[in-house]
Amino acid sequence: MRLHLLALLAKEPAHGYELKQDLEQTFGSAYPSPNIGQIYVTLGRLEKDGLVRAVDVEQSNRPNKKVYYLTAKGRDVLHLWVDEPTEGPRVRDEFFMKLVLAPMTGIADRMVLINRQRRHYLSLMKDLNELLDRTSPDDKIAILLIEGAMLHLQADLDWLERCQEDLA
Protein backbone atom coordinates (compact mmCIF):
# COMPACT_ATOMS: atom_id res chain seq x y z
CA MET A 1 0.00 0.00 0.00
CA ARG A 2 3.06 2.28 0.44
CA LEU A 3 3.16 3.34 -3.18
CA HIS A 4 -0.60 3.74 -3.48
CA LEU A 5 -0.50 6.24 -0.64
CA LEU A 6 2.46 8.06 -2.19
CA ALA A 7 0.50 8.37 -5.43
CA LEU A 8 -2.49 9.87 -3.64
CA LEU A 9 -0.25 12.29 -1.76
CA ALA A 10 1.39 13.38 -5.01
CA LYS A 11 -2.02 14.83 -5.93
CA GLU A 12 -2.39 16.82 -2.70
CA PRO A 13 -1.44 16.66 0.99
CA ALA A 14 -3.95 14.74 3.08
CA HIS A 15 -4.51 13.22 6.50
CA GLY A 16 -4.98 9.50 7.09
CA TYR A 17 -8.75 9.41 6.97
CA GLU A 18 -8.85 11.39 3.72
CA LEU A 19 -6.53 8.85 2.14
CA LYS A 20 -8.83 6.04 3.20
CA GLN A 21 -11.81 7.83 1.63
CA ASP A 22 -9.83 8.63 -1.49
CA LEU A 23 -8.94 4.95 -2.00
CA GLU A 24 -12.56 3.92 -1.47
CA GLN A 25 -13.88 6.48 -3.91
CA THR A 26 -11.34 5.63 -6.58
CA PHE A 27 -11.68 1.85 -6.49
CA GLY A 28 -15.30 1.63 -5.45
CA SER A 29 -17.00 -1.26 -3.79
CA ALA A 30 -14.91 -3.79 -5.68
CA TYR A 31 -11.78 -3.26 -3.63
CA PRO A 32 -11.54 -4.16 0.05
CA SER A 33 -11.91 -1.05 2.16
CA PRO A 34 -8.46 -0.25 3.64
CA ASN A 35 -8.10 -0.48 7.39
CA ILE A 36 -7.45 2.96 8.93
CA GLY A 37 -4.92 1.51 11.39
CA GLN A 38 -2.98 0.01 8.52
CA ILE A 39 -2.94 3.36 6.74
CA TYR A 40 -1.49 5.12 9.79
CA VAL A 41 1.13 2.40 10.28
CA THR A 42 2.13 2.73 6.62
CA LEU A 43 2.29 6.53 6.84
CA GLY A 44 4.51 6.20 9.91
CA ARG A 45 6.93 4.00 8.00
CA LEU A 46 6.93 6.31 4.98
CA GLU A 47 7.72 9.21 7.30
CA LYS A 48 10.58 7.27 8.92
CA ASP A 49 12.02 6.55 5.47
CA GLY A 50 11.82 10.23 4.57
CA LEU A 51 9.30 9.73 1.75
CA VAL A 52 6.57 11.81 3.38
CA ARG A 53 6.57 14.48 6.08
CA ALA A 54 3.76 15.45 8.43
CA VAL A 55 2.63 18.81 9.78
CA ASP A 56 0.28 19.27 12.70
CA VAL A 57 -2.83 21.25 11.86
CA GLU A 58 -4.74 22.72 14.76
CA GLN A 59 -8.44 22.05 15.02
CA SER A 60 -10.92 23.74 17.34
CA ASN A 61 -12.29 21.44 20.07
CA ARG A 62 -10.31 18.51 18.73
CA PRO A 63 -6.79 17.14 18.91
CA ASN A 64 -4.46 18.32 16.15
CA LYS A 65 -4.56 16.35 12.95
CA LYS A 66 -1.50 15.31 11.03
CA VAL A 67 -1.47 16.28 7.38
CA TYR A 68 1.02 14.37 5.26
CA TYR A 69 2.79 15.61 2.17
CA LEU A 70 5.22 14.07 -0.28
CA THR A 71 8.96 14.82 -0.04
CA ALA A 72 11.29 15.09 -3.06
CA LYS A 73 12.61 11.63 -2.20
CA GLY A 74 9.06 10.33 -2.05
CA ARG A 75 8.37 11.75 -5.49
CA ASP A 76 11.49 10.00 -6.86
CA VAL A 77 10.38 6.66 -5.44
CA LEU A 78 6.92 7.18 -6.94
CA HIS A 79 8.40 7.94 -10.37
CA LEU A 80 10.51 4.82 -10.19
CA TRP A 81 7.42 2.73 -9.40
CA VAL A 82 5.41 4.17 -12.27
CA ASP A 83 8.25 3.84 -14.78
CA GLU A 84 9.33 0.28 -14.13
CA PRO A 85 7.46 -2.59 -15.83
CA THR A 86 5.02 -4.41 -13.55
CA GLU A 87 5.49 -8.04 -12.55
CA GLY A 88 3.92 -10.46 -15.06
CA PRO A 89 1.59 -13.43 -14.58
CA ARG A 90 1.61 -15.53 -11.49
CA VAL A 91 3.69 -18.40 -12.80
CA ARG A 92 4.53 -19.89 -9.42
CA ASP A 93 0.95 -20.87 -8.84
CA GLU A 94 0.36 -22.50 -5.46
CA PHE A 95 -2.13 -24.99 -6.85
CA PHE A 96 0.26 -26.05 -9.60
CA MET A 97 2.95 -26.82 -7.01
CA LYS A 98 0.43 -28.97 -5.13
CA LEU A 99 -0.64 -30.70 -8.30
CA VAL A 100 2.91 -31.61 -9.24
CA LEU A 101 4.25 -32.47 -5.80
CA ALA A 102 1.38 -33.98 -3.83
CA PRO A 103 0.88 -37.16 -5.90
CA MET A 104 4.58 -37.98 -5.49
CA THR A 105 4.00 -38.32 -1.78
CA GLY A 106 1.07 -40.66 -2.33
CA ILE A 107 -1.30 -38.45 -0.34
CA ALA A 108 -3.38 -37.12 -3.23
CA ASP A 109 -4.75 -38.06 -6.60
CA ARG A 110 -4.30 -35.52 -9.39
CA MET A 111 -7.76 -36.02 -10.84
CA VAL A 112 -9.31 -35.35 -7.44
CA LEU A 113 -7.19 -32.21 -6.94
CA ILE A 114 -8.07 -30.85 -10.37
CA ASN A 115 -11.80 -31.51 -10.04
CA ARG A 116 -11.94 -29.89 -6.62
CA GLN A 117 -9.99 -26.88 -7.86
CA ARG A 118 -12.31 -26.44 -10.85
CA ARG A 119 -15.35 -26.27 -8.62
CA HIS A 120 -13.53 -23.82 -6.37
CA TYR A 121 -12.68 -21.52 -9.31
CA LEU A 122 -16.28 -21.66 -10.52
CA SER A 123 -17.58 -20.71 -7.11
CA LEU A 124 -15.14 -17.75 -7.09
CA MET A 125 -16.54 -16.82 -10.49
CA LYS A 126 -20.04 -16.98 -9.02
CA ASP A 127 -18.87 -14.42 -6.45
CA LEU A 128 -17.55 -12.17 -9.21
CA ASN A 129 -20.74 -12.47 -11.31
CA GLU A 130 -22.71 -11.51 -8.27
CA LEU A 131 -20.36 -8.61 -7.51
CA LEU A 132 -20.63 -7.34 -11.08
CA ASP A 133 -24.43 -7.45 -10.77
CA ARG A 134 -24.47 -5.10 -7.82
CA THR A 135 -21.80 -2.72 -9.14
CA SER A 136 -23.07 0.39 -10.90
CA PRO A 137 -22.08 0.57 -14.60
CA ASP A 138 -20.81 4.12 -13.90
CA ASP A 139 -18.23 2.75 -11.51
CA LYS A 140 -15.73 2.12 -14.32
CA ILE A 141 -12.68 1.41 -12.16
CA ALA A 142 -14.56 -1.19 -10.11
CA ILE A 143 -15.99 -2.83 -13.26
CA LEU A 144 -12.53 -3.10 -14.82
CA LEU A 145 -11.15 -4.59 -11.63
CA ILE A 146 -13.87 -7.24 -11.63
CA GLU A 147 -13.40 -7.98 -15.34
CA GLY A 148 -9.66 -8.33 -14.77
CA ALA A 149 -10.25 -10.83 -11.99
CA MET A 150 -12.65 -12.74 -14.25
CA LEU A 151 -10.10 -12.98 -17.04
CA HIS A 152 -7.47 -14.25 -14.60
CA LEU A 153 -9.90 -16.90 -13.38
CA GLN A 154 -10.74 -17.91 -16.94
CA ALA A 155 -7.03 -18.38 -17.63
CA ASP A 156 -6.66 -20.45 -14.45
CA LEU A 157 -9.53 -22.69 -15.58
CA ASP A 158 -8.10 -23.10 -19.07
CA TRP A 159 -4.75 -24.01 -17.57
CA LEU A 160 -6.45 -26.51 -15.25
CA GLU A 161 -7.97 -28.16 -18.30
CA ARG A 162 -4.53 -28.44 -19.91
CA CYS A 163 -3.18 -29.98 -16.71
CA GLN A 164 -6.03 -32.49 -16.69
CA GLU A 165 -5.33 -33.48 -20.28
CA ASP A 166 -1.63 -34.05 -19.75
CA LEU A 167 -1.13 -35.00 -16.11
CA ALA A 168 -4.23 -36.72 -14.77
Place this chain on the structure above:
Amino acid sequence: MSDEAVLKAINLVKIYSGGAVPVPAVRGVDLQVDAGEFVAVMGPSGSGKSTLVHMLGGLDSRTSGEIWLDGKRADTLSESAWALLRRKKIGFVFQFFNLVANMTVADNVELPALLAGASPREARERREDLLGALNLGDRADASPAQLSGGEQQRVALARALANQPSVLLADEPTGNLDSRNTRDVLRLLGRVHKDGQTIVMVTHDARVAALADRVVSLLDGEIVDDGRIARPRRRTVGEVIDLR
Protein backbone atom coordinates in the same frame (compact mmCIF):
# COMPACT_ATOMS: atom_id res chain seq x y z
CA MET B 1 -34.81 -42.60 -10.42
CA SER B 2 -36.25 -39.30 -9.24
CA ASP B 3 -39.70 -38.29 -10.51
CA GLU B 4 -38.27 -34.84 -11.11
CA ALA B 5 -35.83 -35.91 -13.81
CA VAL B 6 -36.43 -33.83 -16.94
CA LEU B 7 -33.60 -35.44 -18.80
CA LYS B 8 -31.82 -38.70 -18.21
CA ALA B 9 -29.06 -40.58 -20.00
CA ILE B 10 -28.21 -44.16 -19.14
CA ASN B 11 -24.90 -45.63 -20.25
CA LEU B 12 -24.94 -43.47 -23.33
CA VAL B 13 -22.38 -44.33 -26.00
CA LYS B 14 -21.46 -42.75 -29.31
CA ILE B 15 -18.97 -44.33 -31.66
CA TYR B 16 -18.25 -42.66 -35.00
CA SER B 17 -17.56 -45.45 -37.44
CA GLY B 18 -17.35 -43.52 -40.71
CA GLY B 19 -13.55 -43.59 -41.00
CA ALA B 20 -11.04 -46.42 -41.15
CA VAL B 21 -10.99 -46.80 -37.36
CA PRO B 22 -14.11 -46.44 -35.20
CA VAL B 23 -13.77 -43.41 -32.91
CA PRO B 24 -15.51 -43.51 -29.53
CA ALA B 25 -16.69 -39.98 -28.70
CA VAL B 26 -18.89 -40.70 -25.70
CA ARG B 27 -18.15 -43.78 -23.61
CA GLY B 28 -20.90 -44.74 -21.21
CA VAL B 29 -22.32 -41.54 -19.76
CA ASP B 30 -24.92 -41.61 -16.98
CA LEU B 31 -26.53 -38.26 -16.34
CA GLN B 32 -29.69 -37.09 -14.67
CA VAL B 33 -30.93 -33.51 -14.83
CA ASP B 34 -33.74 -32.52 -12.51
CA ALA B 35 -36.41 -29.90 -13.16
CA GLY B 36 -35.06 -26.39 -12.74
CA GLU B 37 -31.42 -27.45 -12.63
CA PHE B 38 -28.72 -25.59 -14.56
CA VAL B 39 -25.88 -27.94 -15.51
CA ALA B 40 -22.66 -26.71 -17.11
CA VAL B 41 -20.75 -29.28 -19.16
CA MET B 42 -17.03 -28.57 -19.37
CA GLY B 43 -13.96 -30.33 -20.71
CA PRO B 44 -11.20 -30.02 -23.32
CA SER B 45 -12.07 -30.03 -27.02
CA GLY B 46 -12.55 -33.58 -28.22
CA SER B 47 -13.81 -34.72 -24.82
CA GLY B 48 -17.29 -35.47 -26.21
CA LYS B 49 -19.22 -32.51 -24.77
CA SER B 50 -20.87 -31.41 -27.99
CA THR B 51 -21.63 -34.96 -29.07
CA LEU B 52 -23.28 -35.62 -25.73
CA VAL B 53 -25.53 -32.57 -25.90
CA HIS B 54 -26.41 -33.21 -29.54
CA MET B 55 -27.45 -36.76 -28.64
CA LEU B 56 -29.53 -35.53 -25.71
CA GLY B 57 -31.42 -33.28 -28.12
CA GLY B 58 -31.83 -35.98 -30.75
CA LEU B 59 -29.68 -34.14 -33.28
CA ASP B 60 -27.16 -36.96 -33.35
CA SER B 61 -28.05 -40.66 -33.03
CA ARG B 62 -26.73 -42.69 -30.12
CA THR B 63 -24.76 -45.89 -30.66
CA SER B 64 -26.16 -47.47 -27.48
CA GLY B 65 -27.73 -46.50 -24.19
CA GLU B 66 -30.97 -44.75 -23.29
CA ILE B 67 -32.26 -41.17 -23.33
CA TRP B 68 -35.34 -40.18 -21.34
CA LEU B 69 -37.11 -36.86 -21.69
CA ASP B 70 -39.84 -35.89 -19.22
CA GLY B 71 -40.21 -39.51 -18.19
CA LYS B 72 -40.55 -40.73 -21.77
CA ARG B 73 -37.99 -42.82 -23.58
CA ALA B 74 -36.79 -40.81 -26.55
CA ASP B 75 -33.89 -42.67 -28.16
CA THR B 76 -36.13 -45.39 -29.60
CA LEU B 77 -38.41 -42.89 -31.38
CA SER B 78 -38.48 -42.54 -35.14
CA GLU B 79 -36.79 -39.48 -36.55
CA SER B 80 -40.10 -37.70 -37.17
CA ALA B 81 -41.44 -38.54 -33.71
CA TRP B 82 -38.19 -37.19 -32.23
CA ALA B 83 -38.61 -34.01 -34.23
CA LEU B 84 -42.13 -33.53 -32.86
CA LEU B 85 -40.99 -34.10 -29.30
CA ARG B 86 -38.07 -31.73 -29.77
CA ARG B 87 -40.36 -28.97 -31.02
CA LYS B 88 -42.38 -29.13 -27.83
CA LYS B 89 -39.80 -29.87 -25.22
CA ILE B 90 -36.35 -28.74 -26.31
CA GLY B 91 -34.77 -25.39 -27.06
CA PHE B 92 -31.42 -25.50 -28.82
CA VAL B 93 -28.77 -22.83 -29.18
CA PHE B 94 -25.40 -23.30 -30.84
CA GLN B 95 -22.23 -21.35 -31.30
CA PHE B 96 -23.31 -20.67 -34.88
CA PHE B 97 -26.79 -19.33 -35.00
CA ASN B 98 -28.70 -20.71 -38.05
CA LEU B 99 -31.39 -18.05 -38.18
CA VAL B 100 -33.83 -18.19 -41.09
CA ALA B 101 -32.43 -15.57 -43.47
CA ASN B 102 -35.61 -14.47 -45.22
CA MET B 103 -37.63 -13.98 -42.04
CA THR B 104 -37.53 -11.00 -39.69
CA VAL B 105 -35.97 -11.28 -36.25
CA ALA B 106 -39.46 -11.25 -34.71
CA ASP B 107 -40.66 -14.12 -36.94
CA ASN B 108 -37.51 -16.14 -36.24
CA VAL B 109 -38.19 -15.93 -32.53
CA GLU B 110 -41.96 -16.51 -32.74
CA LEU B 111 -41.75 -19.51 -35.07
CA PRO B 112 -40.76 -22.17 -32.49
CA ALA B 113 -43.52 -21.04 -30.14
CA LEU B 114 -46.09 -21.24 -32.94
CA LEU B 115 -44.82 -24.67 -34.00
CA ALA B 116 -45.13 -25.85 -30.41
CA GLY B 117 -48.79 -24.79 -30.40
CA ALA B 118 -48.77 -21.33 -28.81
CA SER B 119 -51.40 -18.80 -29.96
CA PRO B 120 -50.09 -15.89 -32.09
CA ARG B 121 -50.68 -13.55 -29.17
CA GLU B 122 -48.74 -15.72 -26.72
CA ALA B 123 -45.92 -16.08 -29.23
CA ARG B 124 -45.76 -12.32 -29.74
CA GLU B 125 -45.73 -11.52 -26.03
CA ARG B 126 -43.04 -14.07 -25.37
CA ARG B 127 -40.97 -12.71 -28.24
CA GLU B 128 -41.30 -9.11 -27.01
CA ASP B 129 -40.25 -10.13 -23.52
CA LEU B 130 -37.21 -12.12 -24.68
CA LEU B 131 -35.95 -9.57 -27.20
CA GLY B 132 -36.45 -6.81 -24.64
CA ALA B 133 -34.38 -8.68 -22.08
CA LEU B 134 -31.57 -9.01 -24.63
CA ASN B 135 -31.72 -5.31 -25.59
CA LEU B 136 -32.96 -6.22 -29.06
CA GLY B 137 -36.49 -4.85 -28.84
CA ASP B 138 -35.81 -2.29 -31.55
CA ARG B 139 -34.39 -4.90 -33.97
CA ALA B 140 -37.58 -6.96 -34.24
CA ASP B 141 -38.28 -5.94 -37.85
CA ALA B 142 -34.71 -6.31 -39.07
CA SER B 143 -33.57 -9.30 -41.09
CA PRO B 144 -30.78 -11.46 -39.63
CA ALA B 145 -28.30 -10.22 -42.23
CA GLN B 146 -28.66 -6.68 -40.86
CA LEU B 147 -27.50 -7.76 -37.41
CA SER B 148 -24.01 -8.08 -35.98
CA GLY B 149 -22.76 -11.52 -34.97
CA GLY B 150 -23.41 -10.74 -31.32
CA GLU B 151 -26.96 -9.65 -32.07
CA GLN B 152 -27.66 -12.77 -34.13
CA GLN B 153 -26.40 -14.93 -31.30
CA ARG B 154 -28.76 -13.26 -28.85
CA VAL B 155 -31.66 -13.71 -31.27
CA ALA B 156 -30.78 -17.41 -31.49
CA LEU B 157 -30.99 -17.62 -27.70
CA ALA B 158 -34.35 -15.87 -27.67
CA ARG B 159 -35.58 -18.31 -30.33
CA ALA B 160 -34.42 -21.30 -28.28
CA LEU B 161 -36.41 -20.05 -25.31
CA ALA B 162 -39.52 -19.06 -27.24
CA ASN B 163 -41.42 -22.33 -26.80
CA GLN B 164 -40.67 -22.40 -23.05
CA PRO B 165 -38.91 -25.74 -23.49
CA SER B 166 -38.65 -28.40 -20.77
CA VAL B 167 -34.94 -28.13 -21.26
CA LEU B 168 -32.66 -25.61 -22.96
CA LEU B 169 -29.66 -27.32 -24.55
CA ALA B 170 -26.79 -25.03 -25.47
CA ASP B 171 -23.45 -25.58 -27.13
CA GLU B 172 -21.00 -22.70 -26.55
CA PRO B 173 -23.74 -20.05 -26.75
CA THR B 174 -21.36 -17.19 -25.95
CA GLY B 175 -18.54 -18.41 -28.19
CA ASN B 176 -18.85 -15.41 -30.50
CA LEU B 177 -19.79 -12.65 -28.10
CA ASP B 178 -17.79 -9.75 -26.75
CA SER B 179 -17.99 -9.04 -23.06
CA ARG B 180 -20.89 -6.58 -23.21
CA ASN B 181 -23.06 -8.94 -25.27
CA THR B 182 -22.08 -11.79 -23.00
CA ARG B 183 -23.35 -9.78 -20.06
CA ASP B 184 -26.83 -9.51 -21.65
CA VAL B 185 -26.86 -13.25 -22.30
CA LEU B 186 -25.72 -13.95 -18.74
CA ARG B 187 -28.49 -11.78 -17.38
CA LEU B 188 -31.17 -13.52 -19.44
CA LEU B 189 -29.89 -17.00 -18.60
CA GLY B 190 -29.80 -16.09 -14.91
CA ARG B 191 -33.35 -14.79 -15.12
CA VAL B 192 -34.92 -17.74 -16.95
CA HIS B 193 -33.08 -20.14 -14.67
CA LYS B 194 -34.49 -18.33 -11.66
CA ASP B 195 -37.94 -18.72 -13.20
CA GLY B 196 -37.37 -22.48 -13.28
CA GLN B 197 -35.90 -23.10 -16.74
CA THR B 198 -33.88 -26.33 -16.89
CA ILE B 199 -30.59 -25.78 -18.72
CA VAL B 200 -27.78 -28.03 -19.94
CA MET B 201 -24.96 -26.02 -21.41
CA VAL B 202 -21.60 -26.84 -22.93
CA THR B 203 -19.26 -23.93 -22.32
CA HIS B 204 -15.66 -22.87 -21.97
CA ASP B 205 -16.73 -19.51 -20.65
CA ALA B 206 -16.29 -19.58 -16.89
CA ARG B 207 -18.63 -16.62 -16.41
CA VAL B 208 -21.45 -18.60 -18.01
CA ALA B 209 -20.52 -21.86 -16.30
CA ALA B 210 -20.56 -20.07 -12.95
CA LEU B 211 -24.29 -19.40 -13.35
CA ALA B 212 -24.89 -23.14 -13.16
CA ASP B 213 -25.80 -25.06 -10.02
CA ARG B 214 -23.72 -27.99 -11.04
CA VAL B 215 -20.71 -28.74 -13.24
CA VAL B 216 -20.16 -31.96 -15.17
CA SER B 217 -16.61 -32.45 -16.46
CA LEU B 218 -15.85 -34.70 -19.38
CA LEU B 219 -12.52 -36.17 -20.38
CA ASP B 220 -12.10 -38.65 -23.26
CA GLY B 221 -15.84 -39.24 -23.51
CA GLU B 222 -16.36 -40.01 -19.83
CA ILE B 223 -17.65 -38.02 -16.88
CA VAL B 224 -14.73 -37.45 -14.51
CA ASP B 225 -16.50 -35.06 -12.16
CA ASP B 226 -20.11 -34.21 -11.39
CA GLY B 227 -20.85 -31.91 -8.49
CA ARG B 228 -22.38 -28.71 -7.21
CA ILE B 229 -20.83 -25.27 -7.41
CA ALA B 230 -20.86 -23.51 -4.04
CA ARG B 231 -23.04 -20.42 -3.70
CA PRO B 232 -21.54 -16.93 -3.58
CA ARG B 233 -20.38 -15.47 -0.31
CA ARG B 234 -20.74 -11.78 -1.21
CA ARG B 235 -17.17 -10.57 -1.13
CA THR B 236 -15.07 -7.91 -2.80
CA VAL B 237 -12.73 -8.54 -5.72
CA GLY B 238 -9.72 -8.12 -3.48
CA GLU B 239 -10.97 -10.97 -1.34
CA VAL B 240 -11.72 -13.19 -4.34
CA ILE B 241 -8.49 -12.70 -6.21
CA ASP B 242 -5.20 -11.17 -5.27
CA LEU B 243 -4.47 -8.86 -8.19
CA ARG B 244 -0.84 -8.12 -7.68
